[in-house]
Amino acid sequence: MFDPGKLRTMKQRDLKTKLPAAYWRLWWASAVDNVGDGIFSAAVPLLTVALTRDPVLVSVVSAATYLPWLLLSLPAGALVDRRDRVGLLWRSQALQAAIVAVAAVLIGLGRIGIAGLAVTGFGLSACEVVFATASLAVVPDLVSEAQLHRANGSQYAIASAGQLFVGPPIGSLLFAGAAALPFGVDAVSFAGSAALLAALPRRPVPRGVRPPVRVAVAEGVRWLGRHRLLRTLAGLLAVNTFCYQLGNVTVVLLATQTLHVSERGYGVLLAGAAAGSVLGGTVNARVVAKIGALPALLTALIANVVIFVLIGASPNAVVLGALLGVNGFATTLWSVVTVSLRQQAVPTDLRGRVHSVYRMLGWGLMPLGSLAGGLIADVLGIRAAYPVAGAVRGIALVAALPVLLSAMRAGKPAR
Template sequence: MGRLGADFWRLWSAAVVSRLGGGVASAGLPLLAASLTRDPRQVALVSVFAGLPWLLLALHTGALADRWDRRRTMWLCDLASALVMAGLALGVLVGAASLWVLCAAAFAAASISTLFDSAGQAALPSLVARDQLPAANSRLYTGTVLAGLFVGPPVGSWLFVAHPAVPFAVDAVSFVGSAALVFAIRSRFRAPESSGTGLTREIGDGVRWLWRHRRLRSLVVLLTVWNLTETAVLGVLVLYALERLQVPPSAYGLLLTGVAVGGVLGAAAAPRAERWMGTGPLIVVTVALTVLADVGLALTRSAVVAGLLLGVVGVAAFAFNVVSSSYRQSVVPDLLQGRVSSAYRFATWGIAPVGAALGGVVAAGAGLPAVFWGAAAVLAVAGLATARELLPARLAVDTPS
């Protein structure tokens, strides 16, 4: 396996800069929502709007990513995201940031992200060799976790206390930096020529290819349920921290560093762990760890214990992300990379608004711990249902069947 090229490291730097700003804003957004209302259903509404674009737009933006120059698409998306975050910062500064403004900003930012992420996922296999994908994804996830979850949220919490507009201004600046770095990439990532059959037909080609691939189909089912439970938890996590754990707002981001530390460890260790135990068994282990962590979060009232358990969640989630993304990128033809990736994310991320809404409803009706108990139970069932299909021998088969 050779060295990763300069263009990969430009892409890596862009992702890290962008995720640093996103991590700062990720702490500011729920804190701003919680400052407007303590109703868990309304707080979770911001997460609902952030998830809707993956349900409404992901299939179309994935097809566009297979039509357009992926490099140009990414830096234009970065500039558009910078405008959205700058607008939100201005709204907070002048006192016009209502809950619905937050929802609109979350929807707009996520809509742009559906196109950026599809283009970025499709571009990576053009930058590195197939056998380098696990290492490349490991470095990408490690860098973005450090920036977006370890550094960003604590800084974002502190900046929010200093002034609520600052986290969003910082995010806007980070998008400009990311755009400059993507623009500097020499490769153009121009997608193969379109078949000319129309956008709807091209979307259908990607969806059908994904559905016929049994291993990827099983991963879609598992990750869809996983994200359903995760977004249910994330939708009320700020209230869980403030009310059940009694964490002050300035320390909310610090609590999230547990996810960051675990995420770095999981992403860094994933390639070696995959070689040691195989892709399928590693996926099963990540699911089991997440179920156990959710049970622990339901039981504890200690911020320290919760931080450690969130670390376990981070280990599992990012180890899974590295191995599953590498597997998907290695088996999908370049012509279909954007469409298959978007179809995959349409299901797995499109479920996010449902999960966020469920989390708010369950927390309002049965209390915050019930969200974690429900997440553990549902994910355990999904893990058992898909475990047989995700055996190493089955994952080694890389053509639709």
Template sequence: MPDERTATEKPENTDMRAERMRTLKRWPGQQRLGPKYWRLWSATSISGVGSGMTMAAIPLLSVVYSSDPRVVSLVTAAAFLPALLFGLHSGAIVDREDRRRLMLAADGVRLLVVALFAVLVVGGRGSIQWLLVVAFILGSAEILFENAASAFVPMLVSRSSLGSANSKLLATQTVSMQFIGIPLGGTLFVLAASAPFVVDAMTYAIALALILAIKGSYATSGRNAGDRRTVTAGPQGTVWQDVREGAAWLWRHKPLRGLAILTAALNLAGATGESTLVLYASRVLGLDERGYAFLLSLLAVGAIAGSLVAARARGRFGTVRTLGAAGAAMGAGFVVPATTSSLPATIAALIAVGAASMVWNVVTVTARQELVPDVLLGRVTSAYRVVALGVLPLGAVLGGVVASKYGLHAPWVAASALMVGASIVAVMPDGLREIDRRLAVARQPAGPAHKDGQ
């Protein structure tokens, strides 16, 4: 077999060859992504299990405190509201401060809140009012953590590894939260209403230790700790100036702006349908607490499949066609609970929705990381998330009102129509077609010089 080494390359000695063979025996992808990434991956996996238990317990507890669909949907809205109120400011903070420290602070707050709420529940002093407060604080901490984490990943891995890193991270978050955490949370809730919150606090403590083990400075000025990319300067003005700069960059970047608006339409539809899912599961499908948790875990089953094909589909069909297909699949999945009360059909639909949602998330997150300059990534990400997630409280409240007036099938009817419409817009000539060209330019060796907001 011909030797393909160039004239300047030295042949491997025995020690080099032995080290290479040891590396190849590691978990696939570990050499490329690095140990710091895998610590982050482990932290999100473990905390995801606890978050999934809380995700199952909060709506179940809200039904204990009130059976009114409007009140139940308010709990969902309270968790989503921080994205609208604090999203932009959190991005400015992410670009100003050490991203690792921000993640530690957010997880510390979540640990304290769930532990204190568990004490209230154990003492019989829990109420719908306290549940609203807890949902709001956890949602606020989650916004800061996710913005920081999204901007943190490009500091740990190379640009060519972003697709793989995002697929693994998002898939793990979904699986640990929905496939493990949610069913476990439903089971523990039956035994003791406080148990999911107690275990969640423990998982946050472990996640804090793992993030602490990621050594280095991860602010946006200077060379990042991973030594993969150099950042020339961080934010220089006031927080409000930084907020405006990130929002203005997103507004000028037509493809990303369109992608944010389309994601908002899908999220509005999703929140409208899913805000009363706990009532749909019990009243329409006849499921108990563990059955509801099982229903939510089906989204993770689909997400596993979605994570395996997302990067491959994007590479073969392009960003726009992949997103169009994912949006259409989500809309088709929502048609099922809108038109039937069949449990098997609902199971199949939720698996399909989980797969399509994961594809959409992996493709959009990776595209955003590739297109946005490092020094603006936190601010642009937060502006993007305000547009994309700011509609969630509206969708949650809308779903509760519609369900209260027209029945538990009605929110899914509106949601499916909106999702199919958004997927059609995505593939229209004036939709997102330009994003594939922008991505091709951004991947050229010149890198940041091409990452403009024009």
């Protein structure tokens, strides 16, 4: 039976046990891929604002990038539970390499616009839905249960380092040289990741009669619906990611137009968020061992609310970067806790479907968050988006508080 206090009882020897070689192959693949993603994440908004200064059109590109999480998460989960997960990992990365390579050529020829960027973002994210779902399902096959929190923390740390710390400054520098360069480098990173993933050990694919996809998806939905803590966290994640994107879609405008940060400086600014995220991923296992998983989660969520309100009032780029860094630390801390709780609780044969339901609820509102952020910035001003998002996050946290406190009390005897 699942015990929410179980992660709290980790021994120091569990923190020091070496992670297996197969896990580190996955880690290196993530490292290569996420550096490329960081390059891409800096280049896309810069190219977007080079094509248009309309905040609504800027938000359309972001919304298209997140739309596949709403449309494809559920069928992707069923696919992950009935197919070779390693095969899905490397094939999705190979397809992403092809998509972004085509985009690089079009950009080099000067034949891409807002619609082309939106289509590229949609295609890459469609592959990412499969990749992310399979990746979460694979980790428990590679490490022991006692190592889950540290393994997930290391994955989040390298993702944050690549996407927000290493990649963005490189992407900004490459974009300043030629708009197509960062996209070409991203294509190479996807290909390198695919090559590493293809050598991961395979888990036998379940045989026998398989129910229709619709029935299989419904089974995952019902399982999550019966789990009070995880369904509450899924709903909380939905609101938080909606609000994150509501604010985040305007950060490029806040930095470049309001605070007058240069193209190169924008990439460095994003590195502030990455520094906090990397630190959060690195120390999360020790924080959880010290104060407990759910107390760490609740503290991080409260910090997110306060920080979002403050970001909107940032007087300069230094303060904005510092706030983004603290926010990155808090976000990574609660993200790792929730992922580890899910991996610990969900049966192996349901892992892909439950993760996909969770991701759909968590990420499905992000396109709406992008559009809402663009509209709020257009009507109320660029600085307004983050405080509005912080207020909404605070209301959601208050609503979820009884369930979180109940789970914390239930976990106390296991301390």
